[in-house]
Amino acid sequence: MRQPLLYIVLLAIAATIGLPANAEAEGRTPKPVVLKGKGEQCVEPTDVMRQRHFEFILSQQQGVRIEKYSLAGCVECHVTLDEKGAYLSIDAKGQFCESCHSYAAVSIDCFDCHESKPEAAVSKEQTFTADHTQFEVLQKPFKSGPEVTKACLSCHTEASKQLHKTKHWSWHLTHPETGQTLGKRHVVNNFYGSVITNYERCTSCHIGYGWKDESFDFTSEENVDCLVCHDTTDSYRKFPADAEHPPYLDQPFPKSGKEIWRAPDLSHAAQHVGKPRRKNCGACHFYADGGDGVKHGDLDSSLANPKQALDVHMGTDGLNFSCTVCHSTESHDIKGSRYTMVAKDTHGIDVPGRDDGSRATCESCHGATPHKTNPHKTAVADKLNEHTDRVACQTCHIPYYAKGGVATKTRLDWSTAGKLDPDGRNLMIEDPQGQVTYTSKMGDSAWGENLVPEYAWFSGEIRYKELGEKIDPDETIALNTFKGSHTDPDARIWPFKAMRGKQPYDAGNQTLAIAHLFGDNDAAYWKSFNWNTAIKVAMDAAGADYSGEHGFIETTMHLPLTHMIATKEEALGCDTCHSRDGRLSQLDGLYMPGRDRSKLLDLIGWLVVLGTLAGVAVHGIARLVFASKSRKN
Amino acid sequence: MARVMMYKRFERLWHWSQALLIISLLITGFEVHGTYRLFGFEQAVDYHVILAWTLIGLWVFAIFWHLTTGEWRQYIPSSPNKIVAMARYYGVDIFMGGGHPFHKTRQQKHNPLQRAAYLSLHVVISPAIWISGWLYLFYASWAEWGLLSLSLGAVALTHTAAAFAMFAFLVAHLYLAITMSTVPLGNVKAMITGYDDEEEEQTLAQN
Numbered sequence: 001m002r003q004p005l006l007y008i009v010l011l012a013i014a015a016t017i018g019l020p021a022n023a024e025a026e027g028r029t030p031k032p033v034v035l036k037g038k039g040e041q042c043v044e045p046t047d048v049m050r051q052r053h054f055e056f057i058l059s060q061q062q063g064v065r066i067e068k069y070s071l072a073g074c075v076e077c078h079v080t081l082d083e084k085g086a087y088l089s090i091d092a093k094g095q096f097c098e099s100c101h102s103y104a105a106v107s108i109d110c111f112d113c114h115e116s117k118p119e120a121a122v123s124k125e126q127t128f129t130a131d132h133t134q135f136e137v138l139q140k141p142f143k144s145g146p147e148v149t150k151a152c153l154s155c156h157t158e159a160s161k162q163l164h165k166t167k168h169w170s171w172h173l174t175h176p177e178t179g180q181t182l183g184k185r186h187v188v189n190n191f192y193g194s195v196i197t198n199y200e201r202c203t204s205c206h207i208g209y210g211w212k213d214e215s216f217d218f219t220s221e222e223n224v225d226c227l228v229c230h231d232t233t234d235s236y237r238k239f240p241a242d243a244e245h246p247p248y249l250d251q252p253f254p255k256s257g258k259e260i261w262r263a264p265d266l267s268h269a270a271q272h273v274g275k276p277r278r279k280n281c282g283a284c285h286f287y288a289d290g291g292d293g294v295k296h297g298d299l300d301s302s303l304a305n306p307k308q309a310l311d312v313h314m315g316t317d318g319l320n321f322s323c324t325v326c327h328s329t330e331s332h333d334i335k336g337s338r339y340t341m342v343a344k345d346t347h348g349i350d351v352p353g354r355d356d357g358s359r360a361t362c363e364s365c366h367g368a369t370p371h372k373t374n375p376h377k378t379a380v381a382d383k384l385n386e387h388t389d390r391v392a393c394q395t396c397h398i399p400y401y402a403k404g405g406v407a408t409k410t411r412l413d414w415s416t417a418g419k420l421d422p423d424g425r426n427l428m429i430e431d432p433q434g435q436v437t438y439t440s441k442m443g444d445s446a447w448g449e450n451l452v453p454e455y456a457w458f459s460g461e462i463r464y465k466e467l468g469e470k471i472d473p474d475e476t477i478a479l480n481t482f483k484g485s486h487t488d489p490d491a492r493i494w495p496f497k498a499m500r501g502k503q504p505y506d507a508g509n510q511t512l513a514i515a516h517l518f519g520d521n522d523a524a525y526w527k528s529f530n531w532n533t534a535i536k537v538a539m540d541a542a543g544a545d546y547s548g549e550h551g552f553i554e555t556t557m558h559l560p561l562t563h564m565i566a567t568k569e570e571a572l573g574c575d576t577c578h579s580r581d582g583r584l585s586q587l588d589g590l591y592m593p594g595r596d597r598s599k600l601l602d603l604i605g606w607l608v609v610l611g612t613l614a615g616v617a618v619h620g621i622a623r624l625v626f627a628s629k630s631r632k633n
Numbered sequence: 634m635a636r637v638m639m640y641k642r643f644e645r646l647w648h649w650s651q652a653l654l655i656i657s658l659l660i661t662g663f664e665v666h667g668t669y670r671l672f673g674f675e676q677a678v679d680y681h682v683i684l685a686w687t688l689i690g691l692w693v694f695a696i697f698w699h700l701t702t703g704e705w706r707q708y709i710p711s712s713p714n715k716i717v718a719m720a721r722y723y724g725v726d727i728f729m730g731g732g733h734p735f736h737k738t739r740q741q742k743h744n745p746l747q748r749a750a751y752l753s754l755h756v757v758i759s760p761a762i763w764i765s766g767w768l769y770l771f772y773a774s775w776a777e778w779g780l781l782s783l784s785l786g787a788v789a790l791t792h793t794a795a796a797f798a799m800f801a802f803l804v805a806h807l808y809l810a811i812t813m814s815t816v817p818l819g820n821v822k823a824m825i826t827g828y829d830d831e832e833e834e835q836t837l838a839q840n
Contacts, residue, residue, distance in 0.1 A: 379683060
């Protein structure tokens, strides 16, 4: 009895002390090598951090992470430098986060959006000669956005004057070809109709401060918002419904909502300005018409930090282009507006000094014959290069859109808006995927991801249906139409996102109608759900005649697609279109090999071939028959 | 009767490589036309273009050979009477056990119907395919060449029509080549080895 007991005791000792020590020495149970951070102590004891760090850095109470657990703070202490003294990403191989996460096979998604290097590294990488933290004029608390702008203008004296000339500021242009008055101040679309009488909400995407009604002063220099485009701290956001201002106090939006919009530290933001990043442009262009991905389909928050697979130019695992690499900018005027599009750039590669320097077409970098010979398909590159005169690059190189995991709105039916629940409260219905399919404010919505574009000839000129134009309510009204056909040498086949829906119109005058949706007054549709008053107020403000009688019409709107360019491996193959029921089966008026044929010619052809075959068969059989007869004879 | 070198080495090389090219072009061509799916449109186009250029190269050599050797004379049309006699043979006499009205010699290795058929192949079907195919291939250069009134549809349909004619020719040619020899597969063997039986000139005169 004594001996077994001894063994058990010895085994127990070995199990608790000896074995792990042995295993570690021999490396049989590998453990992650975790780099030690700066300082003596983390914000919580190490064991607490190990168990609960993901709770601390998760948004606490819907969007507010307290300073103590700031992600930037984690990065600040735990980041390391390479041998050249440059900061490494904290989620790079062997670095603090990655070492444990790869060991535990847990993916890190924090840095899909957040910066994985300290601020110092990020601003250093921007190669500026001016460090804005050192400017005295910025080293003070700012009470409002315009105050910051005043400080900016004290050095950048011409900036606001430049911006005043742009569409980003004026939301207005006269189209040089069609003479139409366009810009966000004027056009009617089938999302929210018009900005007119809805300024306080809509202008949260205007680059200024204070545009809440028609009286907005477009000559004010201090009302230009510098930070919305130049902030690099991600702390500055305009409040959705405060006439372009950021929140100066933490507050929820919507008022009854849970999401808290934090007041940014304006001084900190002003000291950390830089060139616009994808997120800056995306603050408006990703969220156009009410939410992430809603409007464009090829622009949404997935492009903030995309992989190459989503967009070959913007992919952070590749070229990491910001928007302005292609949307080249001079005097704050950004190239590549949809209002004056270049649908076919015959100019080819733009040489600095010789050309206008615009990089907003594919051809301005790639030229008109970009396809290189593939050793396995000798003749195909030439044929592809010959397609560039009639087929836009985007047509083959954007095989699908809304493919970054964010859905885009494809249909909005205002005619079903206004239904309330039994208690008279607004309804909101979501489908099982969490997409909002009905709201009392807007009616029924449909969404889509990984969508196949629609295709049409397009020469760059878009004509918009204007508010006063007569329409036929029995037909589907195209809110924008495109110049171009297969006989127009300036036109190419382009891909489009189609947005369809039903929207109010003036049934008496048979014209489009716009409505006053947003506002703290009873005329606003979202307050009273009364179309007639809402339309009347908006039409009056627009100077349009309203008969007092409204109905709903079916409308379409087409948005040319140019983003989410796939890798070349993912580009569409020939037979996507060159087949009987391919993507271009609706494109009339031209002969396409593989798609088209003359049914009559095919019939005659096969009759000739099969007739010959039948003829020789009959001839051969007859010869055999006669030969056997003559042998018998 | 004598064994002679009926088909010279180049002639045989030309014949068989052309046969291979034409059959491959038909297979890839009808895929491009959308009749079926075999290699995929892109690959079929690529093969078709490569094969077409190869055939054009072969034709350049073949034309040179025909002109320099005088073999082009083999395609001079016979008198209408002889053609009628040949047609009468294929249409009637062949069943009744009548004799062939024509006998192959080194100087005249094609019978009058063959001459007519090959001549139409060389001056109608092939040029139609060649010209329409080239225009098809250089579609992107039409504007440069001033061919603004040409339509791709017309060119494509001409090309398709010529391809059907070529296909029908191939069917008839194979039937006659395989079954019309006195010994089984005699013509095919002759086309491979080059040697065939040559009959005396006067036998032709008897008919």
